[in-house]
């Protein structure tokens with residue numbers, strides 16, 4: 106096991122006051138052994154390699170808690186529509202033509218983009234999740250994988266069985282880098298009976314649930330017309346919330362819904378850019394946080410965003426809440442927490458999301474020696490409001506360097522881009538002639 110010492114500015118995300126302007130991090134194998142000012146590593150720590158990056162800031166890798174990675178193949182294919190026509194007229198016909206291999210390459214493209222933009226962990230929901238798992242294992246990142254489940258007829262049963270098999274095959278795979286959850290798509294695509302069946306399997310296998318909730322006013326109306334309740338009330342009545350749940354979106358909530366989410370410790374994945382682009386609405390994030398609900402960040406898929414850059418998402422999240430509430434809402438450090446510490450908590454990952462001794466070495470360095478980072482009044486504000494994907498210089502997951510000097514070491518980026526281009530165009534041509 107190799108030992109590495111990184112000398113840089115350090116933002117460990119262990120508290121708003123903690124920042125080392127001349128800091129260092131000691132890494133032994135897959136774990137962090139020391140974090141502090143230069144010279145703070147234990148005397149008996151003899152590194153095999155020292156990385157001197159005095160103009161970079163080291164911080165925890167970013168955590169994307171709601172995405173559909175393979176949807177990179179639909180990037181800029183289906184724009185300028187609201188959710189339901191977007192899904193029914195464009196996305197689902199395209200996805201019906203995607204093969205397992207397409208999903209592998211679409212996910213690999215997403216992973217290239219994620220590595221370049223500092224995302225070390227994702228929570229994904231899609232089909233053919235074995236392919237997604239293999240792409241993640243190859244890329245070297247961390248992921249929580251959920252088989253997307255649409256609960257209509259035999260397809261729903263088949264998908265559920267795939268979800269069960271996914272747990273058996275991949276829970277803990279890649280030395281613990283992979284974790285599995287179930288992904289019932291939404292209360293409007295799954296019957297109550299089906300959702301209860303999924304929940305029973307999740308409980309039996311000891312895994313969580315990842316679901317879209319209260320995303321649009323159309324959804325609120327559909328669920329009200331069918332069940333006479335809000336989506337959150339309906340899911341609580343079904344018993345879906347009595348365990349580990351990540352609810353994506355939660356845009357349209359009543360006060361009672363927020364109480365239900367808080368009481369059941371449901372974690373909320375906030376997706377501001379997707380919600381803006383699909384004109385879904387603005388989630389009440391400051392109210393949710395005031396209730397003690399863990400709120401993390403997601404990009405959603407690349408078709409409703411149209412990128413997977415969590416730096417951009419932090420900026421949009423903070424600015425959207427400032428516009429909705431007032432300019433003091435969601436300050437820089439809090440939005441950084443949403444993309445790191447809260448992301449880890451929401452995915453049940455106890456030893457990532459911060460830089461501290463004993464934690465996994467999942468980290469990135471951001472190159473601050475660029476015009477847009479001067480003057481350096483506030484490093485947290487620079488990271489939350491200024492930084493973007495291309496500023497990430499280095500990434501490490503589980504102590505292994507996946508990108509160095511902006512070069513991805515685990516994937517052939519050129520090949521991935523070519524495959525994605527050919528496969529996406531094949532499907533679009535088949536649909537549109």
Ligand SMILES: CSC[C@H]1O[C@@H](n2cnc3c(O)ncnc32)[C@H](O)[C@@H]1O
Nearest residue numbers: 173196230231232253254290317406
């Ligand atoms: C059954 S796999 C997941 C499924 O979800 C679709 N999807 C992508 N983005 C959204 C969104 O914002 N709301 C609802 N559904 C979404 C994706 O296309 C897959 O079919």
Ligand SMILES: [Zn+2]
Nearest residue numbers: 317353405406
């Ligand atoms: Zn989604």
